[in-house]
Amino acid sequence: MPQQEVETFGTEAPIGRPGQPAELAPAYVFLASQDSSFITGEVLGVTGGRPIT
Secondary structure, three states: OOHHHHOOOOOOOOOOOOOOHHHHHHHHHHHHOHHHOOOOOOOOOOOOOOOOO
16 A cells, blocks of 8 residues: 555544454454354444445
8 A cells, every 4th residue: 555545544434544453353253153143144334434335
């Protein structure tokens, strides 16, 4: 990624910053766990407030 893009990366999200790995990982762990065994066809919007269209 070019340096000039790094400085503004994530600012387009309503929360105003990029997501951190520790904020994203729980969604992946949940979907891979037995806790999500009854969930099918869902989208978890880990988007910092940006709507999924």
